[in-house]
Amino acid sequence: MKKYVLGFLIYSSFTFGQTLTFEEGLNTFINNNYDILVQKNEIEKAKADIITAKLRPNPVFTANFTYYNIRNFSDRSNTQNSFRIDQEIETANKRSIRIKLAEKLLQYTQLNFKSSLKDYINTYLSAYTQLLYDKLQLENSKKNLEDFQKVLEIAKIQYEKGFLPALDYEKLKLSLIDYQKDYYSNLESYNKDKEYLKFLIKSDFDDINSESLFSYNQQFEDIDSLIEKAIEKRYDVKSSKVNVEASQLQVDLNKAMAIPNVTVGLEFDGVAEKYQFLGVGFSVPIPIFDRNQGEILKSKINLIQSKILYEKTIEQAKTEIRQLYYSLKSKESIMNEYKSKYEDVKKLKENTEKAFALRGINVLTLLDTYKLFREFQKSYTQAKIDYYTVLYQLKLATGDY
Numbered sequence: 001m002k003k004y005v006l007g008f009l010i011y012s013s014f015t016f017g018q019t020l021t022f023e024e025g026l027n028t029f030i031n032n033n034y035d036i037l038v039q040k041n042e043i044e045k046a047k048a049d050i051i052t053a054k055l056r057p058n059p060v061f062t063a064n065f066t067y068y069n070i071r072n073f074s075d076r077s078n079t080q081n082s083f084r085i086d087q088e089i090e091t092a093n094k095r096s097i098r099i100k101l102a103e104k105l106l107q108y109t110q111l112n113f114k115s116s117l118k119d120y121i122n123t124y125l126s127a128y129t130q131l132l133y134d135k136l137q138l139e140n141s142k143k144n145l146e147d148f149q150k151v152l153e154i155a156k157i158q159y160e161k162g163f164l165p166a167l168d169y170e171k172l173k174l175s176l177i178d179y180q181k182d183y184y185s186n187l188e189s190y191n192k193d194k195e196y197l198k199f200l201i202k203s204d205f206d207d208i209n210s211e212s213l214f215s216y217n218q219q220f221e222d223i224d225s226l227i228e229k230a231i232e233k234r235y236d237v238k239s240s241k242v243n244v245e246a247s248q249l250q251v252d253l254n255k256a257m258a259i260p261n262v263t264v265g266l267e268f269d270g271v272a273e274k275y276q277f278l279g280v281g282f283s284v285p286i287p288i289f290d291r292n293q294g295e296i297l298k299s300k301i302n303l304i305q306s307k308i309l310y311e312k313t314i315e316q317a318k319t320e321i322r323q324l325y326y327s328l329k330s331k332e333s334i335m336n337e338y339k340s341k342y343e344d345v346k347k348l349k350e351n352t353e354k355a356f357a358l359r360g361i362n363v364l365t366l367l368d369t370y371k372l373f374r375e376f377q378k379s380y381t382q383a384k385i386d387y388y389t390v391l392y393q394l395k396l397a398t399g400d401y
Helices: 002-014 022-032 034-054 094-160 166-201 223-233 235-257 293-357 363-397
Strands: 060-067 079-089 262-271 275-283
Touching (some): 022 034, 022 094, 022 166, 094 166, 094 293, 166 363, 223 235, 293 363
Antiparallel strands (some): 060 079, 079 262, 262 275
C-alpha cells in the first residue's frame, strides 16, 4: 500500500504544470529538432552555390624581367620588361546556364527539405502516440488498482466474518501484486518515453494532453480524390519533378562546356629605356580530342534516371495513399467495435464487484472478470491510438502539412 501511495504521488506530480498538446509539440519539434536543424543548413549551402555560379573567371597578371647582361644589373640598356593581363571569356552562355542550374538545385533542396519533414513528423507522431498510450494505460492501471483495493477491503471483511475461505482471500491478496506490477510497469514506460519525446522536441514539459490528438477529425474523400490531391501537393513529387529539370540543365551546361572559352590578353613590353610596345592577343583551345564527351553522356544518363525516379515517386505516392486508406477503414471498424462494447464490459465489471460484495459469485469469477476488463481496456486503447495514428499519417501522405 505504501508503494502504491508513493507511485501515485509520483504520477500526480506529472499532471501539474505545462501540458503539451499534439500541435504545440509538433511546432516545437519542427523548430528545435537536431536532425531538422542540420537538414535546414543544406538550403543555406545551396544558396552559397548560387553565389559561386555567378562568379566570373579571375584575370591573370603576368610579369617578366629579362637581363641580357647579368654582370651589370645597373645597365638598363640590356633589359627587357613584359607585363601582361589575360582575361578568360566564357562562351556558349555557360554562366547563365550555370546560374539557372544552381537556382534550380536550390529549389530542389528546399522542396526536398519539405519532403523530408513528412518522415520527421512521422517520427514525432510515433513518439507522441506511444507516450499517449503509456499515459492512458497508466491512468487505467491506477484506476484498476484502486478498484481492486476496494474489493480487497470487502474481501477482508468477509474473511474476518468467516464468509470467505482463507485460500480465496490469499488469492486476492496475491493478485494485488499483479495490479501493482502493472501500474509500476506503465509508470516506467511513461517516464522513459516522455524523456525520449523531450529529446526529440528539445524542450521540457510535464505531461501531454490526452484529447489533443483524439480531437483531430478529418473526413477523407474517395481514393482517387486523395491520389489526385497527393500528386498535386506532395513535396517529394514536386522535388522529383524539379530534379528532372535540373538534370536537363546539367545536360545543357555540359554541352556548352564542349565549346572552348576565349582568353583575351593585353601586353606591355619595354626594351631597354628606349623602346616600348603595347600588344593585344587572344588564345582559344582547339576542340579536337576533348569535347567533354564523357560528361555529356553521364548527364544524359542522369536525366533518364531522374525521369524514372519521378515516375517511381508518383507511383509510390499512389501506393502509400491506397495502403493508408485501406488501413484507416480497417482501424476505424476495429475501434468502433471496441467502442460499442466498452460500456457493456465496464458494466459487467461493476456488476461483478457488486455481486462479490453480496457473496453472489466466487473469487475465480471475480478475477476472470477483472482480467477480461483489463485486456479489453488495453486493446481498446491500442485501437484508438492505431486509428488516429493512421488518420494523421494519411493527412501527411496527401501533402497536407
